[in-house]
Amino acid sequence: MKWEDHSSVDVGFQAAPVRSAEQGKLLRVCFSGNYGYGSAGNRDATYMDAMFRAADEVLHPEGVILDFSAMAYQWGDMLGKVLNVPDRWRALEEPPFAIVEGADCKGALRSLLVDDLDWDASSLDWIFEDVDQAREFVELRITKNANMFQLQLDRKRDEAALAFWKMLGEEIGPERCRSAACTRLRIKDSVLCRIHHFEQIQHSACPFS
Numbered sequence: 001m002k003w004e005d006h007s008s009v010d011v012g013f014q015a016a017p018v019r020s021a022e023q024g025k026l027l028r029v030c031f032s033g034n035y036g037y038g039s040a041g042n043r044d045a046t047y048m049d050a051m052f053r054a055a056d057e058v059l060h061p062e063g064v065i066l067d068f069s070a071m072a073y074q075w076g077d078m079l080g081k082v083l084n085v086p087d088r089w090r091a092l093e094e095p096p097f098a099i100v101e102g103a104d105c106k107g108a109l110r111s112l113l114v115d116d117l118d119w120d121a122s123s124l125d126w127i128f129e130d131v132d133q134a135r136e137f138v139e140l141r142i143t144k145n146a147n148m149f150q151l152q153l154d155r156k157r158d159e160a161a162l163a164f165w166k167m168l169g170e171e172i173g174p175e176r177c178r179s180a181a182c183t184r185l186r187i188k189d190s191v192l193c194r195i196h197h198f199e200q201i202q203h204s205a206c207p208f209s
């Protein structure tokens with residue numbers, strides 16, 4: 001079976017390391033050739049989408065650029081499905097995803113997004129004419145999302161620490177804490193005071209007192 005029998009669009013792939021991180025890949029999918037006019041493009045869309053999803057599944061990149069700069073496109077709403085971000089990024093407000101447009105698809109791509117897919121024309125900041133700019137944009141989003149993820153992790157860790165601290169309860173004694181030189185009383189079901197028990201279990205300095 002030859003793919004060319006099913007679509008006149010060619011699909012190429014490039015993977016590059018993410019510059020801003022120690023690991024992770026950036027996937028660029030390059031489409032070229034002629035996208036069929038209107039519903040004649042449906043087969044092209046199906047083929048393009050399948051190739052893109054396959055590469056995404058195999059590589060599992062940190063960011064994706066869809067490069068349409070060498071593809072001619074006039075109209076056909078099935079192309080919209082190729083523009084969907086991978087499912088794992090659906091919940092992200094700023095998915096690490098950009099597209100590159102070229103002279104032979106420019107107006108039509110934007111018209112598809114705004115007129116058919118209800119995007120606000122002013123929110124299309126993820127469309128570029130220059131692939132380096134698209135890459136910079138995607139890299140920035142990767143960094144932002146990673147920072148946000150780290151913040152969420154930190155917050156969860158802090159919440160868990162506070163819950164643990166609360167659970168330990170008051171220092172009821174009457175015996176003193178067994179940690180050397182500590183003059184506090186022990187908590188219930190422990191030979192240590194609240195702070196020393198916390199630190200022994202959490203393996204970190206107790207932020208509470």
Ligand SMILES: [Zn+2]
Pocket residue numbers: 177178179182183184192193194195196
């Ligand atoms: Zn103690």
